[in-house]
Amino acid sequence: MIIASIDIGTNTVLLLIAELDSHTRNIIPLHNEYRMPRIGQGTKQTGIINNERLTLLNNVLKEYKSIINTYKCDKVILTGTNAFRMARNTNDIIKEIKKSFNYNLKVISGEDEAEYAYFGAISNLDNPDNSLVIDIGGSSTEIIYGEGYNILYKNSLQLGSVSGTEQFLKHSPPLKIEIENFSVKINKLFSTFDKTMIPKKVIAIAGTATTLACMKMGLQEFEENKVDKSLISIQDIRHIIGELTSVNSKGILDKFGPVINGREDIIFAGALILQQFMEHFGIANIIVSTRGIRYGAIAKYLENSI
Numbered sequence: 001m002i003i004a005s006i007d008i009g010t011n012t013v014l015l016l017i018a019e020l021d022s023h024t025r026n027i028i029p030l031h032n033e034y035r036m037p038r039i040g041q042g043t044k045q046t047g048i049i050n051n052e053r054l055t056l057l058n059n060v061l062k063e064y065k066s067i068i069n070t071y072k073c074d075k076v077i078l079t080g081t082n083a084f085r086m087a088r089n090t091n092d093i094i095k096e097i098k099k100s101f102n103y104n105l106k107v108i109s110g111e112d113e114a115e116y117a118y119f120g121a122i123s124n125l126d127n128p129d130n131s132l133v134i135d136i137g138g139s140s141t142e143i144i145y146g147e148g149y150n151i152l153y154k155n156s157l158q159l160g161s162v163s164g165t166e167q168f169l170k171h172s173p174p175l176k177i178e179i180e181n182f183s184v185k186i187n188k189l190f191s192t193f194d195k196t197m198i199p200k201k202v203i204a205i206a207g208t209a210t211t212l213a214c215m216k217m218g219l220q221e222f223e224e225n226k227v228d229k230s231l232i233s234i235q236d237i238r239h240i241i242g243e244l245t246s247v248n249s250k251g252i253l254d255k256f257g258p259v260i261n262g263r264e265d266i267i268f269a270g271a272l273i274l275q276q277f278m279e280h281f282g283i284a285n286i287i288v289s290t291r292g293i294r295y296g297a298i299a300k301y302l303e304n305s306i
Contacts, residue, residue: 002030003301004073006064007294008105010040010083010138010162011266012207013060016294017071020302027123027298032224033067035060036262040083040138044163049087054096061101079116079297080107082140082160110140110156116296118144118151121203121289123299124228130199134277135292136208136270138162141189145197153197157189161208161263161270169269172248179245182269186276195281202283204232205292208270211263213288215240220257228290234283237275244268 007014015033020026037056039049068076078097084090084107094105108116117135122128128148135142139160145153168174168182213227216236244252244267253264260267278286 001075002071002073003075003077003298004064004068004071005077005294005297006061006079006103007292007297008039008057008078008080008084009206009293010043010081010140010160011038011263012036012138013039013057013064014292014294015064015067016298017068017073018295018298020298025123025299025302027295031067031071033064034222035063038138038162038262040086040162042166043083043086044139044166047087048089049083049093054093058100061097061103065101075301076103077297077301078103078105079293080105081113081293082110082137082156082158085110086139110142111154113140113293114142114144114154114156115151116293116300117142117205118146118154118296119149119299120291120293120295120297121205122146122149123291123295124289125203131201131203132197132199133203133205133289134209134274134286135206136160136204136273137206138266141273143193145199155193159185159189159273161266161273164269164273165266172265173244173246174268179272182272183276186273187280190277190280193281202278202286203289204274204286205289207263208267208274209286209288210290211260211267212237212240212271212274214259215256215267219259222259224290227288230288231285232288233285234275234278237271237278241268241271241275244271 001020005016013035017031019028039053118133121133132145137160141157249265
């Protein structure tokens with residue numbers, strides 16, 4: 001069975017086309033695409049996803065539909081996350097996507113998003129036992145802990161790379177007081193977690209983590225085979241944070257190249273969330289996974305089909 005999974009996030013719209021083995025639960029990727037229309041930009045302030053962003057989303061979905069048709073996919077799954085949970089015009093968008101593309105957009109809850117992220121992250125691990133997954137998105141951060149496919153704890157925090165930037169980091173480069181206020185907010189959210197819950201195996205997914213991995217390795221373009229299952233240490237994060245602190249968005253793009261294009265103004269916020277997470281819980285290293293919600297949506301579909 002060939003299945004297409006589209007993850008429409010606050011920042012990104014990701015397409016995965018995969019072959020699905022219903023017996024082994026293996027998700028074999030055939031094609032991946034990445035676009036960054038940032039549909040959630042300004043949504044927290046206005047309460048809607050605006051027409052300019054919806055036009056960009058529509059263009060991405062047109063492009064993706066052409067790719068999906070080429071692969072003759074048997075099933076297409078669309079998953080929407082926090083931007084749609086915040087927006088008042090979500091029902092109208094769902095209807096428009098159905099009318100234009102005949103796709104059913106499913107907007108999942110924060111807890112379901114955490115579950116999808118976890119299932120996606122562990123889907124290609126040899127030993128997924130005692131794993132914790134952190135998914136730093138544009139407007140929320142998901143934390144999930146489990147034993148294999150048994151989730152023991154999950155939580156969705158209302159703070160991400162876009163919302164953190166919009167709320168706290170008004171200048172580029174950010175002012176010292178802005179960084180301090182943002183750090184206080186991050187630590188306040190993480191302080192509700194039981195530190196004894198954190199296992200030795202911590203997996204970070206989504207754009208912040210994969211971009212930081214590319215920055216660490218000096219990759220100008222994203223190379224999935226090098227990024228997936230790579231390690232980032234707390235020293236790596238501190239070093240990158242130090243480099244970003246005194247540079248504006250243009251300087252960040254000039255320094256790190258095309259791999260950071262479209263994320264140069266929000267990578268500092270995402271990196272700071274990850275740094276504070278690692279320091280708060282005493283985590284020395286994280287595993288970076290290129291898998292996430294789009295893989296988890298397929299795993300969930302498989303589970304419901306059995």
